[in-house]
Structure formats: structure tokens, C-alpha cells
Amino acid sequence: MRFLSALPLTLGVVLTAPTASAETPDPARAVFAGAFLFVAGFTAGGLIVATSNGSNVQNNVGWLTIEGAFAAAPLVAHGFAEEWTRAIVFAAPPAAALGGTAGLFAMSPGTIEHGSLEEQRVLWALFGVGLLSSGVGVIDSAFADKRAKSIAIAPLFGPGQVGLRIGVTL
Numbered sequence: 001m002r003f004l005s006a007l008p009l010t011l012g013v014v015l016t017a018p019t020a021s022a023e024t025p026d027p028a029r030a031v032f033a034g035a036f037l038f039v040a041g042f043t044a045g046g047l048i049v050a051t052s053n054g055s056n057v058q059n060n061v062g063w064l065t066i067e068g069a070f071a072a073a074p075l076v077a078h079g080f081a082e083e084w085t086r087a088i089v090f091a092a093p094p095a096a097a098l099g100g101t102a103g104l105f106a107m108s109p110g111t112i113e114h115g116s117l118e119e120q121r122v123l124w125a126l127f128g129v130g131l132l133s134s135g136v137g138v139i140d141s142a143f144a145d146k147r148a149k150s151i152a153i154a155p156l157f158g159p160g161q162v163g164l165r166i167g168v169t170l
Helices: 002-015 027-050 056-080 084-107 117-147
Strands: 150-158 161-169
Touching: 027 056, 027 117, 056 084, 056 117, 084 117
Parallel strands: none
Antiparallel strands: 150 161
């Protein structure tokens, strides 16, 4: 009879996994990845614009390259931090600015060098929104380790009790 009463306790000890907690993301790696993409895209797009010799197509390609990097930088930074929801949230404003700029270029391909004052204002406003929101998104990934949530789930066996223990750190 003793063997039968000790069996659940023995099975509980053998089958119980140690409390698992996720490894916290490395914020330095996330910030570096996002910042690298941000600067690399800005540099590549800037070189394309600088060497365009007045070509509207090349100007537009360079400008969209810069803004594309703005949209991708927070996505990559938060991806390294494994915060995919935040990645989408922080990549949305620069992606919307990229879409607005692409629409502006579709309506008026010469906006960068020969656009009207209103077109220039819209162009630079979209650029500023993309730049600032992307920078905020990359910097936000630096705090990923502070937001890392740990959820611990473990079976609970004891005299007169069987259950599940759930622990959450907010």
C-alpha cells in the first residue's frame, strides 16, 4: 500500500520539469543591428541621390532606399530582441511614410529637385516622420531586457493536492 501512495509523488518528481524561464534578449545586439541597418540604408540611399546627376529616377530610388531602411531598422532591432509585436508597431509609421513618399513620387517624379513648395513640404514631413519614428523604434529595443516577461508553469504535487503552479513576472 505504501508503494501505491508513493507512486504519484515519485512520478511527480520524475516528470516535473524544472521551472523554465526564457533567456532575456540582448539589447546591445538588437540596437546594433537596427542602427547598422539605419545607417547603412541612409548611406546607400544618400550615395545614390548624390551621384544622380539630376536623374529623377535615381533620385527617387535613393530616397526610397533611405526611407526603406527607416522602415526596416525598428523591425530588425525588435526582431533581434524577439519582440515581434513591438517590431510591427514601431515599423508602421516609417512604412506609412515610405508609402506616402512613393505615392508622391508617382504623382510627381521630379519632386526632389524640381517639386513645388507644397510637394517639398510633404516630402520633408514624411522624411522627418520616418526618421524620428525609426530612431525611436531602434532606441526602444534597448529596453527589451527590462520588458522580458518570464512565465513559469510547473506541476504541483503534494500531500492532498495536485495542480498547476503558474508564476508570472510583469
